Amino acid sequence: MESLALHEAVKKFVEERISKYPTKRSLLVPTLLLAQEYHGGYISPELVKSIAKYLEVPEQEVHSTASFYSLLNKHKVGRHTIMACHNVSCYLRGGDSLIKKLEEKLGIKVGQTTPDGRFTLISVECIAACGGAPAMIIDKDYFENMTEEKLDEVLAKFT
Amino acid sequence: MDVAVNKLVKVNINGKDYELLEGMYLTEAVKPIGIEIPQFCAHRWLEPLGACRMCLVRVEKMPKLQIACALPVREGLVVTTESDEIRRAREEMLEFHLLNHPLECPVCDRGGECPLQDLTERYGKYQSRYIEEKLIRADTKLNPFLRMNYKRCILCKRCVRYCDEIAGDHLIEFEDRGGWTKVTTFLGTESPNRFSGNIIELCPVGAITSIPFRFRGRAWELEKTRTVCNQCSVGCNLELHTRLGSLQRIVPAVNEVLDDGHICDRGRFAYGWVHSDARIRKPSLKDNGGFTEISWSEAESIVAQKIRDTVRDYGGDAIGIIAGNSLTNEDYYALRLFAEHGVGTKNVSFSEDICGLSAEHAQLVNVMLSKVGCVEDIMNSELIVLIGADVLEEAPVLGLRVEEAVRKRGATLASISSYNHDSERYANTLVRIKPGAFIFGESAFSSEEFSKLRYEFENRRRISLIFGQELLCGPSPIKSIKAVYQLAQRIERIRQERQNPLERLTVTPIFRGANSLGALILSLKLGVPNQFESMTNILKKATTGEVKLLYLVGVNPIIEYPNGRLAKEAFSKAEFIVAQDLFLTESSALADIILPVSPWIFRDGTYFNFEGRLQRANSCPLTDVVPSDLELFNRLLISMGKGSQFVLPDELFAKLAREADFIPVKQLADIPKAGILTHFESEAHSFEGIEAISTAEEVCSSNSEPLKEFPFYLVPKHYLFRNSVKVRHTKWMQEVVPKDWAILNYEDAQELGISEGDEVVVESKVGSLYFSAKMSEQVPRKVVIIDRNIQDKAINSLVSKEDVAFSVRIKKA
Amino acid sequence: MAEKLKEVKVTTALCEIPVAHRIDVYEAHGGYLALKKAIKEMKPDEVIEEVKRSGLRGKGGAGFPAGLKWSFVPKDYVGPKYLACNADEGEPGTFKDRYLIEKNPHQVIEGCIIASYAVGISHCYIYTRGEFYLGKERMEEAIEDAYRKGYLGENILGSGYSLDMVVHTGAGSYECGEETALLTSLEGDRGHPKMKPPFPATHGAWGKPTVINNVETLATVPPIIKEGADWHTSLGTDKSPGIKIVSVSGHVERPGNYEVEYGVPTSSIINDLAGGVWKGRKLKCFIPGGSSTPALPAEKVDIPYDYESLASAGSMLGSGALIVFDETTDIVRVAEIITRFYALESCGKCTPCREGTRWMLQIYERILNGAGRMEDLDLLLDICGGVEFKSFCPFGDATVGIVRSTINLFRDEYEDYIKNHKVYEREFIPVRHGVNGRSG
Numbered sequence A: 001m002e003s004l005a006l007h008e009a010v011k012k013f014v015e016e017r018i019s020k021y022p023t024k025r026s027l028l029v030p031t032l033l034l035a036q037e038y039h040g041g042y043i044s045p046e047l048v049k050s051i052a053k054y055l056e057v058p059e060q061e062v063h064s065t066a067s068f069y070s071l072l073n074k075h076k077v078g079r080h081t082i083m084a085c086h087n088v089s090c091y092l093r094g095g096d097s098l099i100k101k102l103e104e105k106l107g108i109k110v111g112q113t114t115p116d117g118r119f120t121l122i123s124v125e126c127i128a129a130c131g132g133a134p135a136m137i138i139d140k141d142y143f144e145n146m147t148e149e150k151l152d153e154v155l156a157k158f159t
Numbered sequence B: 001m002d003v004a005v006n007k008l009v010k011v012n013i014n015g016k017d018y019e020l021l022e023g024m025y026l027t028e029a030v031k032p033i034g035i036e037i038p039q040f041c042a043h044r045w046l047e048p049l050g051a052c053r054m055c056l057v058r059v060e061k062m063p064k065l066q067i068a069c070a071l072p073v074r075e076g077l078v079v080t081t082e083s084d085e086i087r088r089a090r091e092e093m094l095e096f097h098l099l100n101h102p103l104e105c106p107v108c109d110r111g112g113e114c115p116l117q118d119l120t121e122r123y124g125k126y127q128s129r130y131i132e133e134k135l136i137r138a139d140t141k142l143n144p145f146l147r148m149n150y151k152r153c154i155l156c157k158r159c160v161r162y163c164d165e166i167a168g169d170h171l172i173e174f175e176d177r178g179g180w181t182k183v184t185t186f187l188g189t190e191s192p193n194r195f196s197g198n199i200i201e202l203c204p205v206g207a208i209t210s211i212p213f214r215f216r217g218r219a220w221e222l223e224k225t226r227t228v229c230n231q232c233s234v235g236c237n238l239e240l241h242t243r244l245g246s247l248q249r250i251v252p253a254v255n256e257v258l259d260d261g262h263i264c265d266r267g268r269f270a271y272g273w274v275h276s277d278a279r280i281r282k283p284s285l286k287d288n289g290g291f292t293e294i295s296w297s298e299a300e301s302i303v304a305q306k307i308r309d310t311v312r313d314y315g316g317d318a319i320g321i322i323a324g325n326s327l328t329n330e331d332y333y334a335l336r337l338f339a340e341h342g343v344g345t346k347n348v349s350f351s352e353d354i355c356g357l358s359a360e361h362a363q364l365v366n367v368m369l370s371k372v373g374c375v376e377d378i379m380n381s382e383l384i385v386l387i388g389a390d391v392l393e394e395a396p397v398l399g400l401r402v403e404e405a406v407r408k409r410g411a412t413l414a415s416i417s418s419y420n421h422d423s424e425r426y427a428n429t430l431v432r433i434k435p436g437a438f439i440f441g442e443s444a445f446s447s448e449e450f451s452k453l454r455y456e457f458e459n460r461r462r463i464s465l466i467f468g469q470e471l472l473c474g475p476s477p478i479k480s481i482k483a484v485y486q487l488a489q490r491i492e493r494i495r496q497e498r499q500n501p502l503e504r505l506t507v508t509p510i511f512r513g514a515n516s517l518g519a520l521i522l523s524l525k526l527g528v529p530n531q532f533e534s535m536t537n538i539l540k541k542a543t544t545g546e547v548k549l550l551y552l553v554g555v556n557p558i559i560e561y562p563n564g565r566l567a568k569e570a571f572s573k574a575e576f577i578v579a580q581d582l583f584l585t586e587s588s589a590l591a592d593i594i595l596p597v598s599p600w601i602f603r604d605g606t607y608f609n610f611e612g613r614l615q616r617a618n619s620c621p622l623t624d625v626v627p628s629d630l631e632l633f634n635r636l637l638i639s640m641g642k643g644s645q646f647v648l649p650d651e652l653f654a655k656l657a658r659e660a661d662f663i664p665v666k667q668l669a670d671i672p673k674a675g676i677l678t679h680f681e682s683e684a685h686s687f688e689g690i691e692a693i694s695t696a697e698e699v700c701s702s703n704s705e706p707l708k709e710f711p712f713y714l715v716p717k718h719y720l721f722r723n724s725v726k727v728r729h730t731k732w733m734q735e736v737v738p739k740d741w742a743i744l745n746y747e748d749a750q751e752l753g754i755s756e757g758d759e760v761v762v763e764s765k766v767g768s769l770y771f772s773a774k775m776s777e778q779v780p781r782k783v784v785i786i787d788r789n790i791q792d793k794a795i796n797s798l799v800s801k802e803d804v805a806f807s808v809r810i811k812k813a
Numbered sequence C: 001m002a003e004k005l006k007e008v009k010v011t012t013a014l015c016e017i018p019v020a021h022r023i024d025v026y027e028a029h030g031g032y033l034a035l036k037k038a039i040k041e042m043k044p045d046e047v048i049e050e051v052k053r054s055g056l057r058g059k060g061g062a063g064f065p066a067g068l069k070w071s072f073v074p075k076d077y078v079g080p081k082y083l084a085c086n087a088d089e090g091e092p093g094t095f096k097d098r099y100l101i102e103k104n105p106h107q108v109i110e111g112c113i114i115a116s117y118a119v120g121i122s123h124c125y126i127y128t129r130g131e132f133y134l135g136k137e138r139m140e141e142a143i144e145d146a147y148r149k150g151y152l153g154e155n156i157l158g159s160g161y162s163l164d165m166v167v168h169t170g171a172g173s174y175e176c177g178e179e180t181a182l183l184t185s186l187e188g189d190r191g192h193p194k195m196k197p198p199f200p201a202t203h204g205a206w207g208k209p210t211v212i213n214n215v216e217t218l219a220t221v222p223p224i225i226k227e228g229a230d231w232h233t234s235l236g237t238d239k240s241p242g243i244k245i246v247s248v249s250g251h252v253e254r255p256g257n258y259e260v261e262y263g264v265p266t267s268s269i270i271n272d273l274a275g276g277v278w279k280g281r282k283l284k285c286f287i288p289g290g291s292s293t294p295a296l297p298a299e300k301v302d303i304p305y306d307y308e309s310l311a312s313a314g315s316m317l318g319s320g321a322l323i324v325f326d327e328t329t330d331i332v333r334v335a336e337i338i339t340r341f342y343a344l345e346s347c348g349k350c351t352p353c354r355e356g357t358r359w360m361l362q363i364y365e366r367i368l369n370g371a372g373r374m375e376d377l378d379l380l381l382d383i384c385g386g387v388e389f390k391s392f393c394p395f396g397d398a399t400v401g402i403v404r405s406t407i408n409l410f411r412d413e414y415e416d417y418i419k420n421h422k423v424y425e426r427e428f429i430p431v432r433h434g435v436n437g438r439s440g
Ligand SMILES: Cc1cc2nc3c(=O)[nH]c(=O)nc-3n(C[C@H](O)[C@H](O)[C@H](O)COP(=O)(O)O)c2cc1C
Pocket: C057, C058, C059, C060, C061, C062, C063, C064, C066, C086, C087, C088, C089, C090, C091, C174, C175, C176, C177, C178, C179, C180, C212, C213, C214, C215, C217, C218, C393, C394, C395, C398
């Protein structure tokens, strides 16, 4: 299985920061998070092999570390990822029904991807937005004080 | 970490005062005083992890229970290890451990020797309160030998830590997290690992079990016999587990001063051949191409008659006897008596490892034996230099102990080699030389390459030099060996000149055989030296007709002898060939008669391992239909009318011990369990007597260019999992045998238009063979590395003995 | 009528100004004066003494005195020393750190530089959560500006002291908020906590002395240096001096971050600042300091909001996340949510926490599916006994707070579920670990 070439942005990210760490391996976690964006949105075995080679870390350890963190996707995902919070403060202000509404709107269940590959819907633990509960993140943006009415307007921003 | 454990300090445990070693972790420290603190994730080989929480104890003035596995003993420590609170804590922990655990003790191979089973019986509650759905995940294979059962795994991480901290190969890691964590190999890509079998015993439950041993016996049904491994020169102590008349598995027997309980996967798993049908079980006589089985009496009389006729017609010396390097000392001694009294020949060779070694090298052998270092010497040294020695492949457990010395005792590792091999992974000083150019004298020593090493030689107090197979399989082994001893001599001389004398300097050879040292001792040290001849000379005498009958004992010259053509010619010219062996090999297939012998597990006897440690091998309680070597010699002596000279190994050992003053014990039974080191230093041979390497010789070897049309150097490689006869006839070893690779440098391959997996022709001036190409950064330019033991592709057919360098050319097939 | 409680904005003062994250705006409001004062007029030991005298306590959860923690780092140590600014903020109910690094990054940076100068640190890592993309951007911009202005890098303000700073993101793990797990993650490995002893002050990241402080703790350092330790001790109580951002969430009219003095009555935080319980409903109970702190009944709502009072009431101040529940709350469902959180975020290193949390979750799921048994309640309490104080790191202790307090306070609601085989109507089935499609 050929290991794919790392995207330039990922290499630049590492080269810029390498001088600030005593070991090259220290950059593994942020590099995995960034590399995921440029390589199909998930940590594929090929990506593990090329990061292992680039950061000089054994493949098994890159795979093991990648499998620990929940933001690093293990499977293919849609173009956009909706992360709706199902923790206590969001639950108290209607977070669960917001997620139910999202499932109905997108026609998929939590953990699945829309057939057209546009959205992947997952429910996540507290995202430090309890003041603006119920809250969710789509890709990199926070959406707080969400109501079912606002849903369409927010989803429209992501094609 | 290794703490300076020396001072005894007063501690109070369960109300009683004791004196324990300061700095030692409590779980280990209390064992000698009869207190048991249960533990799963802690182990004396590993750094404390603190994951299983079984060792929670109450320490005075500490608010919470503390884990004993990470609690160093200190003055005035007050600890309670037995109380209601602690009993309840252990019950709770065991309940958590057993949450997902399936009740399959009846079908679990670990039953009867399972720490989880024992500790649950001793500390656990009767009933678990878990009624939820257990986490079920399908079993997988970690590598060709290990099966992983996730339901039983308690995630103590011993296996992962062993592979990272000790074996150094990243076989397995944790995947996922929390309650769903599991042990996996990445993508099932099993990286080559040499010690994976050790995690079977290390696993405190039955999660990792041996595939070859699966369901082949309960622990309490197996008869256990302690013996010594005969698959390499380290001589790790093993336990043979037998049942229903056959060998079921091999496990470590822990010799603290040698292997410390580690054994390699070859020693552990390469045993299937013992009961394979391919073994020859009846004497076989050659007739028109094939072999027909004949009775023992018939075979003995044929051989006896042949020997008598040859001696009558041409004299005793017309019989050439060549012995391998893995017989017991008693077999060698019997063979010596057979050769001297039975046959009366001086053409006898025990020197398979250095086939040019003959009586004239007796002085070199003496120096070699007197300078050998034991494991303690090597691990205690501040500088360890590997000279053409990939110890992880040639003497794996010694390689492990060397790496332990580097990691835990701060030793510096250096390596002189023509390519980067795995044993260099902890080395910080690397000297690259041309393949085969281990002949370094004055000019090499003062060269820029050696500068870093020179500094080490001039300042380290305790130094160990280790030379191995890359040197011994090179073009001129004897010269290279002399060069190593001269290097040692030069170091000693420099240190005396600078009034900075060495505390300890040892030079340790790594030979291929389990008793290579014993073979040298019994031939060129103990025996009347001129009674022995080199293997090369005997083969040459066969080609000239001087030797008419070749008698082979456990040796396979056709592929093992460096010059394949000479061996084949000798075999064709010899009038009669007798082969005493376990299997039909390349050599025994050309013999006129094959006399089958029993494997090492059926023999009592002794071996000298690479340290010169005399160790006892015990036979397991099984009978074999074929005799051992010494029994066979005795029966031949009787058929030749010389009468029975010896019957039991004990007699032979007693004779040997009487003759050798350096063997401190006089009876086989007196040999201690951990073996006994023989000290040759008493005959303090310093280095003189080894004539200096002339600068001419040194110059010609160090810049010996390969011939124009053969631009590549061929480096024969001695792999751990080489496809030798024993591995070939063990079916579960086939997946780990190295493929028929010719390993090249990336640029060389590119220039020749060769890509990974292509078929290539490797040609020398005397022959050519086909291999599949493989590339590696470890290989420098203009070098190709090929396995010495590839079936039907013996690279000794490419080599001629006079070569100053093994030069070949390579092109795409 | 006692006058209404007012905020004492120290770290959140500048957060209201929309562009406070820009360095010029921050300097215009007195930014980096404390740094200049510390570097030019004070020796490192004096800075530590000042912070010690101020009584500043860690705001990440343990409330450990910051000055004391700094003084544990060996002064004469030759070699690199590190500062990790903990912006992992994973404790349910807490949302102050994200607010600070997005709105007022420079005060955090200034705090980090002063702390680093005091302890002799060469590298500072701002460990932020993977989700905080805006926070990371704001922090990276601010750091660049600080380098440009000479507050970071070589020879800061001509003092000969140098410091490198970089933002390091995690990738989704609450356990990486724990100080040693954070360091393991910083070293590029799975977020498993390290053995203590040795403590991070002597053997932290890469085995070198390391200080770990929370974002809010570090943001409080510049005001202490500028206004002086006595100013800080004049606020709050004598045992809990100074101020704390309280992240109020749940059933209140105006959830948000409110910075108050320690010791103010919790009821006044809820009623005066957060607009009181919403929809005119009655207070049922509240979690004072985040999901790892035991819930307290409505009767204790007037309790002073400081470490000592909350501890004596049987709970903890923790990271200061006040979650308010009104009378309609299904407290058993709340306990299940928080137990699921701990089961899924456990790092899995040690047996009691890894197995105990997953077992408790399975029991809660069974109770909420109407198949609970009366003995399940004592079983849950027993499991808590097996997990608390016996796990490898304080995560284990954090998991038992909600289970014990809700069973002790609202045993009747649990028994209602069990006796009547009540089934909680789930609006969706959560799936573990993002998009794996595997549940349970
Ligand atoms: C399970 C667990 C999670 C934690 N999460 C955080 C966190 O997200 N942010 C934080 O600042 N401290 C967190 N802490 C506290 C840290 O261990 C550490 O005490 C704190 O960051 C040190 O900073 P301080 O002294 O300024 O409070 C957590 C502790 C535990 C046991």
